[in-house]
Every structure is written in C-alpha cells, then in structure tokens.
Amino acid sequence: MGVITTLLFTAIANGNAQGSNGPGIKVAISGIVKDDTGPLPGVSVIVSGSTGVSTSSNGKFSLNVEIGKTITFSMIGYETQKLKITKADANLEIFLKTDKRVLSDVVVIGYQQVAKRTVTAAITSLDPKTIEDVPAPTFDALLQGRVAGLDVQNFSGEPGVSSTVALRGNTAVARNISSDNTTAAGKASLARAVSGPLYVIDGVPQTTDDIAAISYGSGTGTDVLAGIPINDIADIVILKDASAAAVYGSRGASGVIEITTKKGVAGKTKINFSTYHGFTEKPSLDKVLIGAEETRAKMELIEHYGSYNNLKDLPQILTDTLNPAFNNANDYRKGIYQNGLIDNYDFAISGGNDKITYRYGLNYYNEDGIVKKSGLQRYTFNSNIGLNLASNFKINTQIRYYRLDRPRSVSDLSGGIDPFTGGYYASSPLPPSNLYLSPAMQDFIYGNTNINTDDNTSNSLSISPTIDWQISKKWSFNTVISYEVTNSRHDTYTPGIYRLSGLGYAASFADNQYNYLMSNTLQYTTSLGQDHHINLLIGQNMEYHQYRATDAEADGIPNDQISVVDVVNKNASTAFSDLQENGIETEFLRLNYDYKGKYLLSGVLNADASSKFGAGNRTGFFPSISAGWIISDESFLKNQSSWLSMLKLRGSFGITGRQPDDGSNYLSFNNYSVGAGSFPGSNNPQTGANQSFTYNGIPAISPNFNGGISNKDLTWEHSKQTDIGLDISLFNDRFSFVADAYVKNTAQGIFSLNVPVTTGYTTITTNAIGTQNSGLEMTLIAHYLKPSSAFQWETDFNIAFNKNIVTSLPNGGRDIQINGGSTSYILRQGEPINQYFLFQQTGIYKTDADVPVNPITGQPASFYGYPFRGGDPIWKDQNGDGVLDNSDYVASGNPNPGIVGGFNNNFSYKNWSLTVFCTFTLDRTIYNDYLVGKLSHLTPEDDFNGTVYDDLMNSAFPDLSGINYWRNPGDNAQYPSLSSVTGTRYKYAAVSTAWLQSGDYLRVKTVTVGYSFKPESIKKFGLTRLRIYGMVDNLHIFQAKGVPDAEAVDAYGIYNGNGYPIPKKFTLGLDMSL
C-alpha cells in the first residue's frame, strides 16, 4: 500500500505539464458531424493544444481556430478524424466511421485491456450476441458448447438454477457424495461437485458459492448469475491458462470468466428494444399404468411368479377393487406438469457527450416452469454513468439492481416426498394410482391451490464506481470500488390438509450478503527505443464478504389461512441465525514486454492472503510466465500475408490457487458446538430437529467433532499449469483456428482427511489430494464465402478432450471408497476422479441350476443370506471367496466427460438467417438410477416390511414393454426377474454395473430463423434496426438408449429423474433500435 501511495505522488508531479497557445490568425469554422445514420451529437471537437467544444443535439458545432491548427473529432466507438485548418469554413461535413477495432480487437485480462493480437495467454472471448436471444435466464447455462474446454452441463431444466461449469476438467474431490437434491446433504454436495470458475463482472470477482445451500441445505438455490440479463453484457472473456488467470491467482485455478457489461457511448441517444415470447413444452414422460390397468399388471406379476402359498399375502388394495378408497385412477403426472410461457423484454437507452455518457437497461423475464407453481421471474435495472471530469480523469458508476422470484414446486416443500420431486421421472416412484386423494390433497399436489406454498426471492443491489486517471502518457491509475448487497428470502407454507398431523408448517429463511471490494492499479507504459515496449502493472485488491442468515420454522399451525411462522407449539418450532465473514488481500505485479510487437513476454506475480487460513499460512504466491511469437510478422512470411493473416505460437506456465469453497471460513479454529445436548431420540419426530440442547438443564458445549479440529497448516490449493497454443488465421481472418494443449497438476488439493478415531474427530479439511487434468482444445471458425457474397455460411466449431486422474491420495495412497447414495465410487491413484465402484454384472442366471455353489459352505451362492435363483443377477465374485461383498466391487466407469464441445452453423442470405447450434458430450459413463429405481420398487427392497408385496403395492407401475426381464426358467433376459417371492431380495441392488450406460449425447440446442429488415425500409418508422426471429430450444437429443435425457445427469454421473426435466422451448422474438 505504501508503495502505491509514493508512486502516486511522483505520478501526480509528473502529470502537471500543460500545453500553451501559439500565435496565429483565427478563423471561424462550423459544420456538422455525421455517421452513417445521421447527425452525431456529443462528438468532441478539439483544437490541438487547446480545449474544444462538443457537437449539439443536431450534430452541429462552431468555433474559432487559428490557421495551421488541427481539429480532432473524436467519440468513443468511432474512429478519430483529424482536419488541418487552412481557411474559414462554415459548411464542414465530417463523417465518422464506426471503430470496429474497439469492439473486437481488445480484451480485458485482469485489470487491463490488452490487444488481442499480442495476448500470450490462452483466452477465448465470446460475443454475447450469439447467446442473447436464447430463452434462458442465466448466461452460464448459455456458455454450453460455445468455448473449447468449458464443460457446461445444464442438468436441470428448472428455470434459474445453477449449471455445473468446469473449465479444463474438474479438480473438486469430496469424501462424501450425495445426488439426492431433496436433502440438505445432497444440495450441498451437488453445489460443490465441480470446481467452478471465478466470475469477474466489471472487474469485481463474484462469490457464487451458494452459501445457503452449503451451510443449511436451504436458501433460495437460485443461480446468482441469473441476475444479469444477457442483453446487458458487452463481452465475455474466458481465461483458461495460468498466465491469464494468474492475476486472480488465488482463485484462478479453475479458470476465470470475465464479463464486461455495456457502457454508455457518447453520441446520439440510442434506444434498443427487444422482446421474445414463447412456450415451454410439457415433457413426454415414460408411461405409467393407471387404475385398473395398474391393478391387473400387478396381479399378473404376482400370479406369474407366486405359488398358491403366496396368495395369503395378497394386499387388499389389489383385491378389494370395489372399495372407493382403492378404485381410483389418479394420473399424478398429468396434474403436475403443464406447458409454460416465456416472456422477455429488454429495453436500453444510451448516449452522451464528451462530458457524460450513460446507459440504462431494463429487463423483465418470466418463465413458467413445466412443473406447476415453479418458474422464474426477473426484474433488473442496470445503469452506467460515465463522467469525464477532465480529459484524463473519468469516473464511471455502475448501479445494478435485480430481483428474482423463483417459486418452486411442491417437491422441495414436501421435504422430498419423492414422487413429487419431478414426477415419475424419478427413481423414487409415485404412489399407486388407485388410492383415494381428497380434493384438497389433489389441489395441493397439483399446485392448483391458492394457498401460498413457496416464495423464493432474491434482491441484489450493487454500486460500483470506478476511477480512471491517465496521469500522464506513461502513467495511469485505476480504482474500482464495489459494494454489493444481496438479500434472499425463502418463505414456505405447507398446509395442514396435506400433512399427516393435520397441522400446517411454515418456514421462513432470510439471508443478507454484503460484498465489499476495492482495488487499485497503477500502470506504467513506456518504450525503449523503437522496438522495446514495456508495460508494468502494479496493484492491490481487497475484498470482504459478510453473510448473515436467519431462519424460523414453526410446526403445528392449526389454520391454513395463516401462512407465516406463528409459534403455536414451541417444541415444534426452531429458529437460528448465522454470521459468516471472510476476506482476501491481494497484491500483484504484471510485466508485459514485447520486441517489435512480435516477440511477446508476460509475467505475473501475485500474492494472496485469505482470512480462511491460519496466521502463518494465509499468503500464497502465484507466479506465472508466458511468451508468444507472432511468426506471421517475420520478414520471411510477410509476403504471404495475402492468405496468412496471422500465425502465433504461445506458451505459458504458472501457478494458480483455490481456497476451501464449502462455506467453511474458520478452519484454523478448533470450534465448538453450542447446545450439543443431542442424543439418539432427542429429535422432534414432527420436525426432525434436535430438541435437546442441555444436560440437566445446563447448556452443553463440546467440540465440533465434524471438522472442528483446527488445522493451522491448511493453505491454498496449488495448480501448476502448462499450456502451449497456436493461433492461425487465414484469408483476412475468414478462417481461424486455435489449438491449445495443457497439463494442469493440482497439488495440496483441498480434501477432507480422516483423522485418527482416538481424537474423537471425524474429518478435517486439509491439503491432501493431487489431481491432474490434461487435454487438448481446438476451435475453428470458418466464413466459407467471401464477404461480398450475398449468401453467407459461417461455422464455429470447438472440441475439447480432457483426461482427469487422481495423482495422489492421503494415507499412503490407499483407495478411498465413497458411498454416494445408491451407488458407490472410488478414488484411486492413476485413475479418474469418482469412478463407479460396483459389482460386475455378467448376466442373469437362466435357471436355478446355473447358480454356482459356494466352495466353502457347499450351499448355492447367496447375498445377504438370500440364495440366488434363476432370474437373479450374476455378479462376479472377483476374489473368489464365495462371499459377495464390497471387496468384489470393481472400478467400472468414468462419470467425467472426456470430450465436450459444440458447433454453430450460421447461414444467411440477404435479410434471412438460419442458425443451428449443437452441443455434444462424449466419452462419459453415466448411471441410470432411474431405471433401477423404477424396477426395484416392484420387488421387496428390505427384509422387514410386513408382507413381501409391500413395495409392489405401494408403488406406481411403470410400463414394462421393451424391458427384457426374466420371467421363466431358461429366459435369456437383460434384467432380473420381478418376483417378490423367489431369489435374492436384492436382485435390483443399485451397486451393479448393469445400470451403467454410455452418457454420450449430441443435442440440437437451438435452431433460429431470423429476418432483418433493411435500414432504408424501416427508416420511415424512425427505426434503425428491426429483426424478427423464431427459435426452438432443445429441439432434439441424439443419445444412447436408456435414460430419458442424457444431459439431465448430475456431476456425479447420476440420472435419477429427481431433477427437473429439460423442456423444449419455442419462442418468437423481435429486436429493434431507434
């Protein structure tokens, strides 16, 4: 800090030079400045060495100028024009050309703008125009398939939820995994499944950790990035390698996505309006048998497999079909799903002059969920005001506000009463259709009730002034201050009519998040002679985050008119609040050097200190270096410039970091649990919440045994990344090709380590794992036809190969088995993260005689005491000990995608355009939890549940056509028998390779047809631009048979159907500018 202050003084002293007027004769000059649409107001008209004026609202100006002086006409977004004055002129007409360079040739890389041509790092910039019309509220979802190496999986179709985003492979490894999005643990696990990139919006790093989901499993679950309308984005840059991300060193390990929002542009006031409307299509779900059909199908199974003796166990629901309680035909899914509407309106107004520029953007987005009562509404206001206080001093103030309403379906409310988490698109089945449902129940389940069920709101306000001071030609200074406050509320009410107790349940959760940031940078740019160009950036960044949450819940509310927390029964009510804080201090230095503009060198040194670590281990150093060589600028290739526009070779090496992102802020403290009086049985059976906080009335305090032991040695995770890249562009940039190969080694990876049992503690967060991601990325952009052609065809293709392995594990590298809900995984050195670890299923026993005999006992092979019979699965006894247990599991597939990418084809002819965009994910194994769930419920799942037909009786019946299950001895079946009475009860156990399948898919993501009116034809309406278009989103998926949607798979490779189906969307849109 001191250094910067000193430098400031020096800089100010240097910056005082002022020009002086020379002698000459003054003449009057006046005229008009225009661009290709008409007169331009606000253009700076400056006489060299003096102050100037700006053009009036009709583009006119006049001043007195000495002969021999030069007038400069300048305006942001236009190429500057100079005119030497030789005589008086009253009718000057100046045309300013739009400056294309400004838009496309400069990128922002961590605190500074750099010419694309001289970038030595692996970056990709994305024109937001390619994604702005797609009907989805969040831009991270829209990055899917657009950028080589960026793996985005939109595993849920629920509007406004986060997607998983991994750049160059996942490095997040957890000891506990859960895919159950209806539980707190599952939500937290899924929120942390993938090491997501750092988002930087207008120079402000964002905290995207959903603290509420991580800490409490509640909160709104809304993607915070949903607050930024795509129309407000000017540029998206993805920083991939260490040299690019290093300036955000501590958090750059998983890449950085920088978003620059649109700013005001001096000139004529421009008004843009765009809107689209459409609908989301109700998904076509797997068939479920209903009513009498269901009863008959169940009876058929029972009669087919059962014997006379089993008839005594027949459930009443199947036999007493005249009973009004059992003779219903509820079509649950028909009631739950709907077609939804989507509406989006964007309105922006921008303009300004040389003193002030402004832009205001307004957006309203509304998407109905395809599950009733769910959806997303967004209101945003985005303003940007630039004040040019002096020619070298600007203050730009960004004020952004958004509100998101994301009501959720019954699913979350019912606490995961599984069938309603997404219909029978779920591994947990619906109840049988025969049961009587009271009208009140129906209304609630189907979302037809007026009773307020789920309000889920986020409000965010951010204010961010930035100061740019061009101290002198060589020195410049920049400050960014940002203050952001986000409030979320989540209010739910579950009416008593729906609950067993008959009493209502209300919960209210509110949180506040404050983020404060200040960064200061000082730049020095100079040249040594003609050829050596040096740019030095020194800076400091400071961030502080505070999070507060309050939660109150009350059970036992006796009247459903009340839908707020009202404590009637204090033992069934809970409340808590929380406070979390963390901070980061960063100092960085970057040096850019080039020789003749073709030999490029860049280095970054970054020191980060985080409050999350203990005093001695706070600071991490993240250096990086990169070099580039623009080969095409060499004299031996100069004469090839007719076809070779650019050839550049790049290389970089650097270290980036990551800090614990699981919501733990105080890992260096051995913290305590206050009110630790719980014991088995101390929970309130209604709420499940612990009710005992004391011992004999005295508050009990004891260490937090889950991770509460301090680790003063904990420090940053370090990723060392090497990257080699090649940029080629041909035929005047009509074809361009970018390839990058990289190896990223993550050491000291943050992982929970098991601590010795005798400490009493279970795990501790520590630096204990090593992973490696290596891969190759390629991007090809082709404009097949010359720009002069009326027909245009453009292809944008990208593909990325990534290989991910675990390189080191704690405790001498022993394998770590992870039980993740129904399935299990393994971490093994040299193999990918989270491989499935299952019984190898080799088939189905055709007959009883095929079952092998245990060599030790002489009895047929068995599982949990139930001997195998014909129709049971054949699981390989890998160690040959005659007992099937988890020592027979084998590593059997990789849930991490090996190949991801996308391609976009854009055809245009005159005013028409057609765009087809596809994304693909290949080389991935996924787990069909949906199928195993659906079938396993037709057979008993445990031993002690009354009659053997309990599961069959209590579950809906899926359509079995096309499922080759074992029915008779000798059948060559794909799936086990559906007998409830013979064979092992666990024939549909989830820990089997039978449920693995290929996760490859290619999705035709969007198809758009557009028509742009010619400017001349709409001019009479006062318009400068008018475009109409129609779009289909998620048109079709090509995939292997099995799961209904190979994209709706979570980061652990699980398709369980509990998620929200990804709907097809049809929209019509309109875009216009005044």
Next chain:
Amino acid sequence: MTKYFKNSIIGLSLIAGLCGAVSCKKILDLQPHDSTFTAAYFTNGEDANTAIAGAYALLRSTLLNNSSFHVFGDVPAGEFSINSNFDDANYNISNGQFNGLNVGPGIWNWQSNYQLIQQINLIINKVPGIDISKFTNHDDKQQIIGEAYFLRAFIYFYMSRVWGDVPLKLAPDLDLSTAQNIPRTPAASVLKQCLKDLQVAEADLKYGYADVSQTAVRANKGAAMALQAHIKEWMGDYAGCDTATNAVITQGGYALADSANYSKVFIGKSTEGIFEINIDYSQSEGLSPNDGGYVPTMAAPFLAKKTNLEWPLNTNYFNTLYTDTNDIRIKKFFFQPQSNAGQTIKYSNITYADGSTQNDPRLSNNIIIFRLADIDLLRAEALNNLGRDQEALVLLNKVRTRANTPALENITGEELGTEILQERLRELFYEGQSYYDMVRTKTLGTYNTLMKDQFMNGSPLGGWLWPIDPNMFKDDFTLTQTPYWQGKL
C-alpha cells in the same frame, strides 16, 4: 484540472489507500461468531460448567447410540428373545449367532467414546487454569475438575469391559499436529489409570449435593466410590471393593426406596440413585421413540400405538430367576412375562407431547448406572468372596425384603454366591449390568445357553470381549483387532 480538483483526488486516493492499509489486518483476522473456539472458551466458571454438561451429554449420546448400553450389558446375558423381524442385528447377538460382523457398525465403533474422552481431556487440561475468581457460587471449580476425572475413569472402565485393551489417551488434541494414531493399551494399565483418576476425583468431590437438582445426574463422591468399587470387583480386589462399597453405604447418605415408591427409582433422582444419566422431557431432554430413540422392550399399551415389540422378554430367563410369585419386581418390571410378547416396563414414564392424540410419546427415565441396591449386592458379593458370609447375607436380605421376597438364612459359600448373583440379575434386570456380572462370575453359560463359546469367559483370547469396527483400521496401521476376533472378520 483545477488545483482544487487535483488536491481532492490526491486526498481521496490517500484516504482510500489508508483505509485499505488499515483494513488489511482487519479483514484477514476474522474470528468465528457462529461458535466459540478454544482460545475464547474456558475463561470462566460458566464455561467450565457448560463444558462438563457437554461431557455428560456426550456420555448420554454414547450410551444411547444404537442402544449400546443395553446391547453390551443386557442382550448377551440372554434377557431377551429378540424378534428377528424387527431387529435383525441384535437378534444375532441374543440368539448366539453373532459372528463379529452381523450387528450395526455403530455399536462397535468407538468414535463417540473418544469424543467424550477428548471433551474430558480438554476440561482437565483447561479448567485448572481458569482463575478461581472467575467462578461464581453456581460453578464449583473443584467439583467440575473432580467430575471430569470421574467421567474419564468411568468411560475407560466401560470401554475396557467391552473391548479389553483400548487406546489410552490422557491429553486433548488442540490441533491436527498432535492427532496421532495410538495403539491399544493393555486393560490392566487402563484400569490402573482409572483408579488413579478416581483418586483425584474422590479428593475433589464431596458426598451429597449442594444443589439438589444435580442429584445422581452429576457425579459426587458417592458415584466415584461406587465406580471404584465396581472396578475393584472387576479386577478381583475384593478387599478394595469392600472398603469402597462400605464408604458408599455408610457415608453416601443413600437409602433404598420403599416398595411403594420403587418405580420412581427408574424415573431418577431418587434417594437410591448414585449415578444416572439425565433423560427428562420436562427439561426438553426427553427421548422420542419415534425419531431416533429406541424403546425396544415396550409396545402398546405402555407405548400407545406401537405394535412392534422388538425385544420380547426371554421367558426362560424370566422363569429361571423370578421363581417367587410374591416378588414385587415381577409386576413393577414386566407385563405379561409368560406370553411370547413379554414387555419390560421398568422404564415406562411416558408423556405424550401431543396430548390425547398419543402419536408423539416421550420417555423420561434416567439411565440408571449405579444405585444403592447395586452397591449393596456388589458388597455382598465381595464379602462372600472374602468369607464374610454373615455380613453378606444381611445386605442380600436388605434387597430381598424390599422386593417382598423372604430373607435367606443359613446359606454360605458358593451357594450364597449364586444367590447373590441371581439377586443381582433379578434386581438389575435391563440395567446394563447382567452380562458383566456373568462374565465377572464366569457364569455366562449357565444363564445363556444360546451363547456360542466366543462369549464364554475364560477363553484364553478373551472371547467375551467385542470386536472393533474394521472401518477403524482403514487409515490406522497401529490399531489391532481384539485378539479373539483376529482373522474372523
């Protein structure tokens, strides 16, 4: 730019820079506000008191975890014929089919025991350093330290009876760097350490209670002496046991509850209670069988709407012991003992949280660990072993009379020993003692014929000891399996 303007910028930049520099430290040195931590805790009497409450709460949780208090102390004795349909895991134990693996792993993982030990070690490490002036009348520094030593002795004795050799850890882990794997310490050394801890406890604790609300549910000198007696009896030091039990009986101020108030003994805090674990719905510390709590010996009508009886009484066992039909314990302890669904209703103080709807029962019966009748009979056993049968008989008859069974006369030696043991089995049914009594007196095979030989006492490898969870070996190379079970799981 005007000069004024320039100065403002310089000023602003300076202020910004200064603020930054000042906040550097502030934003990095953040302390948790959602919990306390060692440096902020253990600063006054209130902290010491909540810490010792935390220790008792951990002990309560440990004993209730998977009902391990009864699974260790009662099930292997054969008191129940567990219904395999409702409790498969514990059925394997009661039916002699335990093979080391077929129980719930929570039973034999000692994580929760070491949580308690960490807590106690923290108290022993930190509380003596708190200045006496920071204590108020409510928090007695000396008593809290004494209780901590008592609890450490108790838990190590408890563990040693279950597993034999256990890792002996006497200092807290304050940071990961001290968290080492440590091997199992021989049982003899563990018991020696228990007695050493008890010496400290006995010096720090007093008989009786200054605060009557702490009766029996907090350790006092009586509890410490009772524990000492149990340890010495277990070690075969009958003279030592005699001295300790004598102290409890003569100085402790305890009295047997009369027959009319007998059931209240099992609610807790009675005149007879020496050491108990608090479970009381009125203090929001009730046990809910419907969410995590396990009340396997009762069903309707004692637990309304509960139909499954997981642990029916073993009628054979009952018939062997309760031969006198005038014994008031038959009615107080059991419901329909001759049926195949005999319930044990010793702990049946139920309140329904939802009133007459009766869907939400909460149990308020303390876990009875030591009580006077137990100590009387323990002393009788010691005296019998020391050849002082007349004195033993007096104590035995004291318990028999309260139970409305006739006093015994003129029996001595082994015969008396058997009577004392059987009286213990009758009196202390389902109090987590019977199995250890049988192991101590080497009579397990007599009362539980279903037990396979691994549970027989005298097996050279200690087969009556429990195996430990193989999961604990995963990351621990120093730990070894209990000798009898090595190579068996």
